[in-house]
Amino acid sequence: MPTQKSEQQTNYQEMLHKALEEGARQTVTELITGLHPAEIADVLEALPRELRPELWHELPDATRGEVLLEAHGQVRKHLIEASDKEELLAALDTLEMDELADLDAALPKSVVHAMKQGMDVDQRNRYEAVRSYPDDTAGGLMDLDAASVRADVNLKAVLRYLRRLRGREGQLPEHLDSIMVVDDDYTYLGILRLSDVVSLDSEMLVSEAMTTGVPSIPVLTPATNVARLFEDRDLISAAVISDSGRLLGRITIDDVVDVMRKEAEHEVMSRAGLTKATDMFGPLIPSVSRRAIWLGVNLVNAFIAAWVIGLFEQSIDKMVALAILMPVVASMGGVAGNQTLTLVTRGIALGQIGRSNTRHLLFRELVLSMLNGILWALVVAFVVVLWFDNLQLGIVFGSALIINLLMGAMAGTLMPLALQRLGIDPALAGGVLLIATTDVVGFMSFLGLATLFLL
Amino acid sequence: MPTQKSEQQTNYQEMLHKALEEGARQTVTELITGLHPAEIADVLEALPRELRPELWHELPDATRGEVLLEAHGQVRKHLIEASDKEELLAALDTLEMDELADLDAALPKSVVHAMKQGMDVDQRNRYEAVRSYPDDTAGGLMDLDAASVRADVNLKAVLRYLRRLRGREGQLPEHLDSIMVVDDDYTYLGILRLSDVVSLDSEMLVSEAMTTGVPSIPVLTPATNVARLFEDRDLISAAVISDSGRLLGRITIDDVVDVMRKEAEHEVMSRAGLTKATDMFGPLIPSVSRRAIWLGVNLVNAFIAAWVIGLFEQSIDKMVALAILMPVVASMGGVAGNQTLTLVTRGIALGQIGRSNTRHLLFRELVLSMLNGILWALVVAFVVVLWFDNLQLGIVFGSALIINLLMGAMAGTLMPLALQRLGIDPALAGGVLLIATTDVVGFMSFLGLATLFLL
Numbered sequence: 001m002p003t004q005k006s007e008q009q010t011n012y013q014e015m016l017h018k019a020l021e022e023g024a025r026q027t028v029t030e031l032i033t034g035l036h037p038a039e040i041a042d043v044l045e046a047l048p049r050e051l052r053p054e055l056w057h058e059l060p061d062a063t064r065g066e067v068l069l070e071a072h073g074q075v076r077k078h079l080i081e082a083s084d085k086e087e088l089l090a091a092l093d094t095l096e097m098d099e100l101a102d103l104d105a106a107l108p109k110s111v112v113h114a115m116k117q118g119m120d121v122d123q124r125n126r127y128e129a130v131r132s133y134p135d136d137t138a139g140g141l142m143d144l145d146a147a148s149v150r151a152d153v154n155l156k157a158v159l160r161y162l163r164r165l166r167g168r169e170g171q172l173p174e175h176l177d178s179i180m181v182v183d184d185d186y187t188y189l190g191i192l193r194l195s196d197v198v199s200l201d202s203e204m205l206v207s208e209a210m211t212t213g214v215p216s217i218p219v220l221t222p223a224t225n226v227a228r229l230f231e232d233r234d235l236i237s238a239a240v241i242s243d244s245g246r247l248l249g250r251i252t253i254d255d256v257v258d259v260m261r262k263e264a265e266h267e268v269m270s271r272a273g274l275t276k277a278t279d280m281f282g283p284l285i286p287s288v289s290r291r292a293i294w295l296g297v298n299l300v301n302a303f304i305a306a307w308v309i310g311l312f313e314q315s316i317d318k319m320v321a322l323a324i325l326m327p328v329v330a331s332m333g334g335v336a337g338n339q340t341l342t343l344v345t346r347g348i349a350l351g352q353i354g355r356s357n358t359r360h361l362l363f364r365e366l367v368l369s370m371l372n373g374i375l376w377a378l379v380v381a382f383v384v385v386l387w388f389d390n391l392q393l394g395i396v397f398g399s400a401l402i403i404n405l406l407m408g409a410m411a412g413t414l415m416p417l418a419l420q421r422l423g424i425d426p427a428l429a430g431g432v433l434l435i436a437t438t439d440v441v442g443f444m445s446f447l448g449l450a451t452l453f454l455l
Numbered sequence: 456m457p458t459q460k461s462e463q464q465t466n467y468q469e470m471l472h473k474a475l476e477e478g479a480r481q482t483v484t485e486l487i488t489g490l491h492p493a494e495i496a497d498v499l500e501a502l503p504r505e506l507r508p509e510l511w512h513e514l515p516d517a518t519r520g521e522v523l524l525e526a527h528g529q530v531r532k533h534l535i536e537a538s539d540k541e542e543l544l545a546a547l548d549t550l551e552m553d554e555l556a557d558l559d560a561a562l563p564k565s566v567v568h569a570m571k572q573g574m575d576v577d578q579r580n581r582y583e584a585v586r587s588y589p590d591d592t593a594g595g596l597m598d599l600d601a602a603s604v605r606a607d608v609n610l611k612a613v614l615r616y617l618r619r620l621r622g623r624e625g626q627l628p629e630h631l632d633s634i635m636v637v638d639d640d641y642t643y644l645g646i647l648r649l650s651d652v653v654s655l656d657s658e659m660l661v662s663e664a665m666t667t668g669v670p671s672i673p674v675l676t677p678a679t680n681v682a683r684l685f686e687d688r689d690l691i692s693a694a695v696i697s698d699s700g701r702l703l704g705r706i707t708i709d710d711v712v713d714v715m716r717k718e719a720e721h722e723v724m725s726r727a728g729l730t731k732a733t734d735m736f737g738p739l740i741p742s743v744s745r746r747a748i749w750l751g752v753n754l755v756n757a758f759i760a761a762w763v764i765g766l767f768e769q770s771i772d773k774m775v776a777l778a779i780l781m782p783v784v785a786s787m788g789g790v791a792g793n794q795t796l797t798l799v800t801r802g803i804a805l806g807q808i809g810r811s812n813t814r815h816l817l818f819r820e821l822v823l824s825m826l827n828g829i830l831w832a833l834v835v836a837f838v839v840v841l842w843f844d845n846l847q848l849g850i851v852f853g854s855a856l857i858i859n860l861l862m863g864a865m866a867g868t869l870m871p872l873a874l875q876r877l878g879i880d881p882a883l884a885g886g887v888l889l890i891a892t893t894d895v896v897g898f899m900s901f902l903g904l905a906t907l908f909l910l
Contacts, residue, residue: 038687046807199621234709254689264719272797323778342727352501
């Protein structure tokens with residue numbers, strides 16, 4: 001079903017592509033009118049590098065700021081490089097302080113400096129407050145515009161407060177589904193849902209109408225844990241509090257959705273040794289060097305496996321069938337191990353694997369591999385007997401297959417757990433180490449058994 | 456940083472695990488008190504199979520229904536199997552009609568029958584309405600409890616309506632951040648945000664206060680497109696409409712977050728030939744057979760590669776170094792191709808790749824592979840000269856490496872696009888086909904060049 005949208009998008013991209021190449025500014029403007037900044041960021045990402053500035057310069061200032069916020073790492077960098085200082089300052093002028101804090105690492109120093117010069121004291125304080133927390137924590141995610149009320153007023157007073165707030169600011173904070181309830185010291189007490197404000201008696205006190213069971217989030221909570229909490233509890237917004245329990249800000253679901261998307265991308269991309277911010281049309285040289293490193297790591301692996309094969313040079317010289325069959329044993333171990341690895345890496349990410357169930361899990365994976373090993377060992381032995389008319393070779397081949405599938409299960413279970421304990425991302429390093437193991441064990445077991453029993 | 460939560464969870468899991476094994480019911484109850492149903496579902500998933508029913512039977516009926524809703528496919532099935540008909544009916548009794556419609560495919564027929572018997576006409580109509588749309592469409596995701604008002608009343612009347620609704624139902628729909636605005640025919644006109652209801656003048660008409668720019672979602676829109684729309688537009692809720700524009704229901708962000716999680720899992724899991732609902736502690740036999748099929752597909756691949764090697768039996772017989780080095784060429788092509796494949800598969804999923812930029816992308820990937828190929832060809836040629844003291848072998852090896860990296864780039868770009876056009880999921884089939892290609896081309900180019908120039 002995803003085809004449907006892809007096709008629409010593709011046609012759209014093609015029209016835009018053509019209009020940009022022909023310099024048909026009128027058509028370009030028509031095509032992008034009505035698009036949300038996030039959609040424009042997607043469109044920019046799908047354009048080849050040389051066409052991006054063309055579209056970028058057609059956008060109004062107010063849209064450019066939002067597009068920068070929505071664009072992925074390298075695309076954002078590219079757009080910033082394509083703009084001069086005045087353009088950037090005009091684009092940034094439309095953003096909130098906490099949004100600026102998300103962007104500033106990517107901006108040229110002179111632009112950040114000029115931007116700070118333009119802030120008043122209150123703005124600069126808010127800006128520095130958000131900047132002081134790491135990006136991947138609740139503090140880095142939060143908005144500072146949490147509307148708050150005291151517990152000892154009634155709902156009628158809350159309505160008056162909201163009308164005044166709107167009159168002053170021109171609008172209420174985005175995604176306002178609830179107001180934070182605090183005491184005199186600004187200590188967080190609970191939330192007051194707007195749906196309760198509109199449906200309960202207006203004489204009721206906030207302390208009676210508020211909901212207290214909603215979790216509040218300590219400011220240094222890792223972003224991934226924030227995402228899981230929102231997901232598990234079906235939250236729309238939650239309060240961010242300091243160590244002493246004071247209300248600092250508010251996280252809303254749209255920030256969390258971005259975290260979730262980045263996490264999912266990170267998992268898929270890092271398995272192929274790519275960074276999550278990889279740009280399909282990024283500049284060539286950084287792309288070459290990033291991929292070169294990954295290929296280099298895998299080359300070392302491959303040469304270690306080659307060295308293992310080299311140990312059995314004489315055996316292969318005597319029986320060429322060994323060279324023909326050995327990649328089969330290695331690859332089957334890798335495929336089976338990768339299934340276990342994927343399952344275990346996911347379990348770790350979800351916090352579902354710990355000391356109490358590791359043994360269970362390892363045992364189960366070993367049993368699964370044993371059953372699959374026996375099944376496929378019988379099949380391959382049969383094929384080998386047909387092909388090479390050599391029963392002993394078939395038996396050796398089948399046995400090596402079973403050994404390597406068991407190795408795959410063991411490495412796939414224990415390796416991500418060990419990496420996790422060492423503080424290394426299992427999604428990045430697990431696959432490489434697994435294949436190194438199953439290649440070495442695959443070649444070693446097959447060639448070793450053959451040398452022992454066949455020659 | 457994710458470690459922090461994992462450790463807490465792990466300790467928790469261990470305590471629970473121990474209490475269940477010892478049959479300490481009191482401790483179990485204490486441990487699960489205060490957990491959200493989604494968290495209980497996570498805990499159940501991390502428990503070995505034999506302990507799951509122990510915990511399940513300790514849960515109150517009202518919680519069980521929610522836990523069933525939150526549990527993943529196979530875990531859900533396991534819990535349903537562990538319950539008798541009366542337990543299930545008691546658990547289901549606490550759920551909404553649209554939630555029941557999500558569950559019923561997993562329930563025994565007799566339970567579904569008894570459940571329907573217990574419904575009144577209105578309930579049965581709502582239940583059948585949701586059931587009539589496929590699960591992976593907007594209709595399958597939507598809630599039926601969209602509160603709606605007419606455009607020609609004022610905000611004071613809206614407040615009265617909401618108080619009445621609450622009085623009648625006991626509560627307002629969950630995550631109510633806005634009310635749908637409809638005309639006399641129930642045609643969708645726009646949304647009325649609660650934040651506007653509370654902050655605008657109560658004499659204002661709904662037609663003046665409502666927001667019309669928010670997209671409404673046709674009922675048969677694929678779930679993945681719904682997720683992308685929510686993500687791009689930062690939506691909290693949106694109206695689901697029929698072909699004729701009538702309001703049918705409402706989708707809220709928490710349903711969408713579930714879709715996003717499932718999508719991300721699907722991508723990671725299907726690359727290893729696992730289904731997204733794979734249960735770490737699922738029953739053995741189905742797990743064996745699912746994995747066996749995947750291993751079988753890969754075995755066919757591996758034997759095709761072995762057959763290619765077999766074509767060069769005589770060459771290997773003359774020069775064993777070929778057998779030692781050939782897996783290096785094959786594996787490097789696979790690693791490089793997998794990077795391209797990952798990038799392109801993601802681009803397809805995001806709708807960023809179409810006819811207009813395929814040629815650009817292919818060209819870029821080929822250039823990247825060429826540069827990396829030259830770099831690593833020089834390195835491996837140097838290693839081979841040191842190892843085997845054979846310059847010609849080094850040159851042949853380096854050339855084969857370049858050929859196979861180019862093949863990897865080409866297959867990694869064109870294969871997922873071709874699969875997509877054929878309606879086959881590139882995440883599932885792409886990797887297998889890619890490795891088959893790079894193995895065959897790797898062995899063929901290296902052994903072929905060696906046969907031509909070295910022997």
